[in-house]
Amino acid sequence: MQELWPSSGFRLLRRGDDGRLTVTDDFLRAYFMRPEVAPQPDSCDVERALHAELIEDPRRAIADARISSLSDVDARENYRIVLAFRDRLIAANSVEACYRDLFAGAGSPAPVPPLFVDQLAHVILRNILEDCDDPFRVRAAELFFRKQTAMSRDGAILLGDEETIAMVRRTGGFGSLGKLIAEAGTPLRQVELDVLNRENADGYWARSDRFDMVLDLTFGREGLDALCRVLESWVKHFLDTQVSVQPAQSITDEHWVWHVGLDADATAILNDLYRGVAVNDARRARLISLFRLEFGDPAPVRPQLRGRPVYLALAMAADNNVRLKPQNLLVNLPLTETV
Secondary structure (H helix, E strand, O other): OOOOOHHHOHHHOEEOOOOOEEOOHHHHHHHHOOOOOOOOOOOOHHHHHHHHHHHHOOOOOOOHHHHHOOOOHHHHHHHHHHHHHHHHHHHHOEHHHHHHHHOOOOOOOOOOOHHHHHHHHHHHHHHHOOOOOOHHHHHHHHHHOOOEEEEEEOOEEEEEEHHHHHHHHHHOOOHHHHHHHHHOOOOOOOOOOEEOOOOOHHHHHHHHHHOOEEEEOOOOOHHHHHHHHHHHHHHHHHHOOOEEEEEEOOOOOOOOOOEEEOOHHHHHHHHHHHHOOOOOHHHHOOEEEEEEEEEOOOOOEOHHHOOOOEEEEEEOOOOOEEOOOOOHHHHOOOEOOOO
16 A cells, blocks of 8 residues: 555654654754745845745744845745744644644634645545555544535535546546647536546555545445544544444434534534524525444533534535635534533
8 A cells, every 4th residue: 555645744744642643853944945935036146145044044043133134025925934833833743732732723814824734634644544554534533634525426425625626627537738728729528527436546656646536425425424434533532531432314303402513614504594584495405424423432512412413514615615724623613611
């Protein structure tokens, strides 16, 4: 089996005795090698010297006056953002602690680009799935850090990587040549992404960094079950709490007391359903999946909610895109102590 998600940066980190990812110099150094920060041909000498110092010692303290002396306005902004994020990583010591702190209001108030948040989720999932040999589960985990596009075919609910689908639509799958042909108005052959199934599942590993396999999330099929297992693993890894997550076709619970939307649209729909606000058919159809979460041990749950399930939902936005927010499971579960 080939390496899962080589681009995640997992091999730049060390796994501690507690299973968390220890922040290393190599991991920090990678942020200064990003194209937004690496010197360009027209970069000033001050910027080049600063970059060289940070590559040599990525933990080096940098005075803001040094950043202000850079001649390029964009470079100044990019360095401030990356250095503030670096400081959060160093202060947290583990990648998981840094991720949790982002949603607990801890540390620097400097904004963190969504791209960096997704990258943290990416490498954390890579850590969680280190020993996983199920391609359905690792494909389902892509939802945690990559936006998806929902499609319907013959009654099935299919999710494809939004960026990959956009590329195919632009280029017809032929890369830069295809883009030129498309812009010239020449028809391109139909390009179809592979839907992950038992026949092609072994091929996932060799192409995991391409994010070009479609996940079938239809109720009763393997992809939805795989997503449930990843949701369970995510909660266990961060909160050390065993939960069971199962797909549900509807919520008929007369004693429904708690729910968590896995994205903004699902949260809004669940809130309305819970309050008895009418949800029209078109909006209800945007619900992709419902889940029932139960706790293996009721002790960490708020006393008044022990023994009651938590309902989860995943939905697509009006543009058919799906943006799962895994942090919602860390901050919104009814635990006595949360993030």
